[in-house]
Amino acid sequence: MDKVKVGVLGATGLVGQKLVQLLLKHPWFELELLTASREFVGRKYGEVVKWLQGPFTPPELNELIIGSTDLSTIMDSKVELVFSTLPSKDALSVEAELAKRGIVVISSSDSMKFEEDIPLLNPEVNADHVELTKLQSRRGWRGAILKTPNCTTVILTLALKPIMDELGLRKVIVSTMQSISGAGLTGVPSIDIIDNIIPYIDGEEERVERESVKILGSLESQVVKPASITISASCHRVPVIEGHLEAIFIETIEEPDVELASKALEEFKGNKIRALNLPTAPEKPVIVRRELDRPQPRLDRYISNGMSVVVGRLRMDKALRGIKLIALGNNLIRGAAGTSVLTAELLTAKGLVYGR
């Protein structure tokens, strides 16, 4: 199989860096284009990137020249699929224009996430929603747009899905402790976060509540019927560099049973994609830790190369008469770049990246 030519829009940012790292040696994808904001166009990646993934920028990346995010540059590059980490205001027009011209766009920006024909994908949870892309031809698009959920939502929905399948979900309350990398390279000034917790993240609670019911919803006659779960989120920024921790309280529809819930989480294989053997898919999308003091961001954020959600402290919850647990996920990998690459693998395996 020829490799699919891919580009990363916003390759210098935190999610962009993880993306190029994952794509560099990918068996199915060939990195063809890196872009950043206007001031860096034409310069060498190694000179301008503030590389935070290790001591040195990988040598294969150093000499690559940063391209412009203009439509003509992207089209000239011959990419078939792009990963977009652009800010929402810049993403809207360029992503739609690319889809119109036959490119598949996997995007982590907020724009269009709730439109009926746009899948919001967390592959092990709702790979079947990829069908929605077939409706996008009505927009006159030869390509497609797929959205990657917010990082907190990816982690939450992976922890909820096995319990939903086993016991049903009526209400979910989630209180988050989100790392500073979740806000991007320039997101949180150190003077605000060291020795502190910020009990507000703009728009995050609404995102988590709304995205989760779409992802956990069922696809019926090419329409996603949102899951009928009441979700309430409280989101907080904490002085951790990478890894979001979530305290989750659940009212189940069936009689709550901690052992059944643990077993469902432990045995969850992500059946919606399992048979496809996608290169980035973790063997176990959810890992259950039995120790009383796990998961912890510093210790558990790179389990399965950062692609698994780690859960622990499953116990009965008296207030909701249900189950409570802690979930941890790597916000930059499982919460963003890794899920985007997994989505691209899913599309490729299903023959939905056609080339142009």
Ligand SMILES: NC(=O)c1ccc[n+]([C@@H]2O[C@H](COP(=O)([O-])OP(=O)(O)OC[C@H]3O[C@@H](n4cnc5c(N)ncnc54)[C@H](OP(=O)(O)O)[C@@H]3O)[C@@H](O)[C@H]2O)c1
């Ligand atoms: N961080 C996370 O944990 C996380 C998780 C899930 C989703 N997301 C989403 O992913 C996206 C990127 O997040 P991030 O944390 O990587 O942000 P970031 O570190 O601030 O990076 C943003 C990237 O976009 C580029 N950019 C900004 N404006 C641009 C423009 N007008 N044209 C071209 N490139 C432009 C930046 O290039 P320069 O370097 O040239 O400025 C940089 O490469 C956001 O939508 C965010 O909500 C982030």
